[in-house]
Amino acid sequence: MKILVATEKPFAKVAIDGIRSEVEAGGHELALLEKYTEKAQLLDAVKDADALIIRSDKVDAEVLDAAKQLQIVVRAGAGYDNVDLAAATAHNVVVENTPGQNANAVAELVFGLLVFAVRNFYNGKSGTELLGKKLGILAFGNVGRNVARIAKGFGMDVYAFDAYCPKEAIEAAGVHAVDSQDALFETADIVSLHIPATPETKQSINYALVNKLPKGGILVNTARKEVINEPELLKLMTERTDLKYVADIKPDADADFAQFEGRYFATPKKMGAQTTEANTNAGIAAAKQINAFFKEGCTKFQVNK
Ligand code: 3PG
Numbered sequence: 001m002k003i004l005v006a007t008e009k010p011f012a013k014v015a016i017d018g019i020r021s022e023v024e025a026g027g028h029e030l031a032l033l034e035k036y037t038e039k040a041q042l043l044d045a046v047k048d049a050d051a052l053i054i055r056s057d058k059v060d061a062e063v064l065d066a067a068k069q070l071q072i073v074v075r076a077g078a079g080y081d082n083v084d085l086a087a088a089t090a091h092n093v094v095v096e097n098t099p100g101q102n103a104n105a106v107a108e109l110v111f112g113l114l115v116f117a118v119r120n121f122y123n124g125k126s127g128t129e130l131l132g133k134k135l136g137i138l139a140f141g142n143v144g145r146n147v148a149r150i151a152k153g154f155g156m157d158v159y160a161f162d163a164y165c166p167k168e169a170i171e172a173a174g175v176h177a178v179d180s181q182d183a184l185f186e187t188a189d190i191v192s193l194h195i196p197a198t199p200e201t202k203q204s205i206n207y208a209l210v211n212k213l214p215k216g217g218i219l220v221n222t223a224r225k226e227v228i229n230e231p232e233l234l235k236l237m238t239e240r241t242d243l244k245y246v247a248d249i250k251p252d253a254d255a256d257f258a259q260f261e262g263r264y265f266a267t268p269k270k271m272g273a274q275t276t277e278a279n280t281n282a283g284i285a286a287a288k289q290i291n292a293f294f295k296e297g298c299t300k301f302q303v304n305k
Contacts, residue, residue: 022291061084073088
């Protein structure tokens with residue numbers, strides 16, 4: 001079988017070496033399309049691929065139409081909002097992700113962004129500390145749990161809300177469980193977003209919700225920009241000059257957050273999972289899942305069931 005790794009944002013070399021070893025151990029052939037700039041390159045490369053490993057690369061109906069032999073797409077990472085699941089199902093293509101494999105990398109970046117924010121973006125002025133502050137974690141999945149673990153090391157008071165995770169499971173991790181998203185924003189000094197981008201969550205981080213943050217509140221977003229109602233957050237930050245927004249996702253081009261100098265920062269390119277370790281973990285997991293799919297028909301991580 002031909003397994004194509006198509007990544008506009010490439011994996012670290014060591015991760016590619018690991019993927020290659022797994023693919024060859026499974027008796028398959030590896031093809032690489034890295035740093036491509038045009039969709040046409042992807043459409044051409046997928047023509048004879050039986051399996052596809054991607055990151056945030058878009059796989060839509062056009063890509064699936066071009067990929068006549070494709071049986072499985074593995075998104076090496078957590079969020080699979082970049083794959084058209086309905087189109088994949090219609091094309092009889094299995095879609096999987098590799099949950100948890102890059103969670104620590106994203107969680108560590110949360111604290112990179114937070115220290116940067118509370119120290120005034122290193123502008124030389126006196127800042128504040130994270131010790132003793134209340135951190136609210138919205139969604140207690142793999143990333144949220146890693147954020148909680150690291151927050152405890154900083155001596156933070158940690159709270160979480162997750163509509164799909166029982167309170168007991170949150171409390172068992174030594175985190176205060178709150179009853180609602182509203183309660184989380186009312187309680188925390190800092191809220192960190194770890195919700196996926198779904199029809200339910202898109203634009204859900206809006207004016208009314210963020211306005212519940214206490215004075216000096218910080219919103220940190222290492223999830224997706226789509227979960228933010230950007231026009232409403234812009235309006236709120238104009239009105240509330242005490243709020244800060246730090247993100248691992250550039251907002252839409254027409255959302256002028258740059259006007260909030262000293263209260264806003266976004267990484268130029270999504271960096272959360274951009275570590276050698278995360279690339280290796282997620283890439284090798286993807287290759288192993290593909291081997292298991294072709295060998296045993298295993299679809300344990302399928303997300304388009
Ligand atoms: C994920 O959903 O796993 C992260 O956002 C990482 O995305 P990336 O592979 O594009 O860095």
